Amino acid sequence: MEKIGLFLGCNIPLKAPDIEQSIRKVFPALGVEIVDLVGASCCPAWGTAPSFDIDTWLALSIRNIVLAEEQGVDLMTGCNSCFGVLSEAKHLVDHHPEKRKVVEQKLALIEKQYKGTAQVYHVMHVLYKEIGLDRIAEKVKYTLKQLRVAVQTGCHLLWPSEVMQVKEQNPFYPTMLKELCEALGADAPHYSKLESCCGMGAMRSTDQEKSLSLAKEKLLCMKEEIDPDMIVTTCSSCYLQFDGAQKIFRDRGEIDFSIPVFYYTQLLALCMGFDPSEVAALSQTPREEIISRIQSKARMVKED
């Protein structure tokens, strides 16, 4: 795979553009060129068209996938929700000829055609499967040796496994992100709530306190069981939840600790020596200290 289409979604480009920047930096440096899917829209989010009308959802999702097809590339997204919505839409359309027909008719309204040639991947899948742990490890300039991370894969990367191109052996005991962190030199020990939900997304907008209760349970579990130096996630929603919720808990006096949170490619970019003011610059839970510890002489394993 020499090129891949980057599907941005909403949260990453508009709320956490430093994640977008980290993706744009690491992939070319690892030998995969990024192609923009110009004119892409929202996936559309679960709370929009998928909650109103299946055919409208499928048409909007497939339009986004067609943008990749037109450029002869597969599609990759860093947002788990987008990944779930697009993968499920593609799966539905590819396995139900009658749905495909409806979608083709809708796309004809905007002069688009669906061929079904582009696959839908998550950033984590491309890193793990296409680029591989060895190539990632080779590019590490600053090692994470003796730093401990709590990994948070995020729901839509795990279930339903039926619709995914790349699957965990056991989605209730995921290991890909753990291995990706270990490739940077970090320890990524197991903790008992490894696969539980952070509460973000629809639950957060429906009942904030219930949503926060899930985040807190999980945070306390990480803290108590493995006391991590940072939380590392492959889901932009989990990122926003853990980063933002910790500030809420601290302001309320409910926790007295602070664990920096990174999206995986941000951490990878830091390990590869990219500028933190571009790839890890926006957060509510402070990260400066751990970033300067990561990008320090003592951790340098490779000169430029």
Added chain:
Amino acid sequence: MNVINVTSKNRQEAIEKIIALGGEGIVRCIQCGACASVCPLARTGFTLNCKKLIRLIQTGHWEEMIEDPSTWACVACNRCTEVCPRDVKPSEIIFAYRRFQAMELAISTSATMSQMNLYMKGHAVFSEAAQLRQKVGLPPLPPTTLSDEKALKEVQTLLENSPMAELGLF
């Protein structure tokens, strides 16, 4: 106390409706509870979760839950669908019921806002991000519908030719 009498006709109707909205697996559910055992809605004590909603519909209850926001808290995680031994796809039942609620406009203000954003911007989650983006060295607008009028028009055309257009949300 309000007593609701359900008849076999009610049951038949409720099942037909949920199937029409995308929940065909409902007929296979045996109420084993596997889905609820992994469901974040059940864990946090929402009134409804996948298993409960299915039971209510199977027993002919339909309109009564229309104002219940539980379905809107479903995080679409699909844990339920992964573990269900009967291939019910419980998450699809939740979404099918949501579609009934949505088309009756039994939705929250924030959900209303998202539909408007999707139509006006092509992004359901929208906020001005030019400054944030420039701060990290990116162009002020992402290469999406936000910087491509023709593309936005395409999204609008798809939405205008959808049953969603009849709801007056955009």
